[in-house]
Amino acid sequence: MEYYSTNHTAPVANLRKAVVKGLAEDRGLYMPEHINRMSKVFFDNMKDMSFRDIAYNVAEAFFGEDVDPDALQDLVYDTLPFDCPVVKVKDGIYSLELFHGPTLAFKDVGARFMARLLQYFIRQEGNHEQVNVLVATSGDTGSAVANGFLGVEGIHVYVLYPKGKVSPIQECQFTTLGQNITAIEVDGVFDDCQALVKNAFMDEELNRHMRLTSANSINVARFLPQAFYYFNAVAQLKQTGCDNIVVCVPSGNFGNICAALFGHEMGLPVKRFIAANNANDVFFNYLQTGRYEPKPSIQTLANAMDVGDPSNFARIYELYGKSHERITSLISGATYSDEQIKQTMRQCYAETGYVLDPHGACGYQALKELLQPGETGVFCETAHPAKFKEKVDEILGIDTPIPDRLAAFMKGTKQSVPMSKDFSDFKQFLMKE
Ligand SMILES: *Cc1c(COP(=O)(O)O)cnc(C)c1O
Numbered sequence: 001m002e003y004y005s006t007n008h009t010a011p012v013a014n015l016r017k018a019v020v021k022g023l024a025e026d027r028g029l030y031m032p033e034h035i036n037r038m039s040k041v042f043f044d045n046m047k048d049m050s051f052r053d054i055a056y057n058v059a060e061a062f063f064g065e066d067v068d069p070d071a072l073q074d075l076v077y078d079t080l081p082f083d084c085p086v087v088k089v090k091d092g093i094y095s096l097e098l099f100h101g102p103t104l105a106f107k108d109v110g111a112r113f114m115a116r117l118l119q120y121f122i123r124q125e126g127n128h129e130q131v132n133v134l135v136a137t138s139g140d141t142g143s144a145v146a147n148g149f150l151g152v153e154g155i156h157v158y159v160l161y162p163k164g165k166v167s168p169i170q171e172c173q174f175t176t177l178g179q180n181i182t183a184i185e186v187d188g189v190f191d192d193c194q195a196l197v198k199n200a201f202m203d204e205e206l207n208r209h210m211r212l213t214s215a216n217s218i219n220v221a222r223f224l225p226q227a228f229y230y231f232n233a234v235a236q237l238k239q240t241g242c243d244n245i246v247v248c249v250p251s252g253n254f255g256n257i258c259a260a261l262f263g264h265e266m267g268l269p270v271k272r273f274i275a276a277n278n279a280n281d282v283f284f285n286y287l288q289t290g291r292y293e294p295k296p297s298i299q300t301l302a303n304a305m306d307v308g309d310p311s312n313f314a315r316i317y318e319l320y321g322k323s324h325e326r327i328t329s330l331i332s333g334a335t336y337s338d339e340q341i342k343q344t345m346r347q348c349y350a351e352t353g354y355v356l357d358p359h360g361a362c363g364y365q366a367l368k369e370l371l372q373p374g375e376t377g378v379f380c381e382t383a384h385p386a387k388f389k390e391k392v393d394e395i396l397g398i399d400t401p402i403p404d405r406l407a408a409f410m411k412g413t414k415q416s417v418p419m420s421k422d423f424s425d426f427k428q429f430l431m432k433e
Pocket of ligand 1: 105106107139140141217250254255257304382
């Protein structure tokens, strides 16, 4: 399969190049040239299939032309030693729990898949030059990528995160690992971290010095596998007889919802989608006005969604032929202040006993407000509430238990490299590596 750039001025790439390079030469995002529809047989059988087998079938549609079938199956099975269950919260509203992986957030799926696919391609090349993964994080990406790649031979990971703007629990998930993982604490906001990464890819001298790739949701190997769990969720809902399914995704950089939309193009029976945002409302405003106007990100309770210029907007725009009408006919939006997020968490806990994290709360609230009669809503619970324990405990007045795999990270020692937000400093550091 060939991948073209959303900016349309870079040459097309094969899967290997798209995965290793991450971003196209013209700074565009890679898009698969076509999207294969899943067969009728697959949809007929889906509700009786295991998650891993559903995932393998979907992976084959994306990557089957470029990866050997046995290797692809191993890769998918190895990515998913955990489940993504659908749990009923109240009548008509279900939670797709994406926090059962090693770092308790949905990004584990894409990060684990990407680490394994990248290793597959490096091994195939047979040259032993180290590949360096640069990843900017507003919290959860860093931990998922660092853990997905931990100990993977031939790959070094640099995690850039904004100083003081990720939760202590998130921070220890990528600063305590050591081995092939280096954490870089940037004196700035998430957008500064992302700018450093993007500049590094464009710097010729640096790229001659070391082989660089990204692991942000812009990488096709990270965002496409996220479609796996949407197929599985719909299969589970169909099994209980649900119809008119509405998928609601708490969104930041819009990689997760983008994967769901790709699933829809593959024939996944979802009636419509909702992108739920915190106070960072650039996409919400686009839906209302037809104008996409990026702005600096605002710090909120749901910090993994604090994105002022979501990269994957370019993919969504491209997917629907840049048509505002097509986009708004399928996707609606919602935006919530921190106060509203707290209210939602309290109300949901009081009414149902379900503990939402601040990100999932945006999704739940959007369904509560926007679901129409006869529809079944499923929102992504994108992280385990214990990842935001201080906030969740304070808001709900409870003592959220910390799962063992999370507690294990907190015992390690923090190690990170302090960095300014100037690209010249970052470049100088990398040139010495
Ligand atoms: C990354 C993240 C999001 C946003 O996902 P995007 O793919 O960037 O839209 C939402 N919630 C949590 C907990 C996250 O870690």
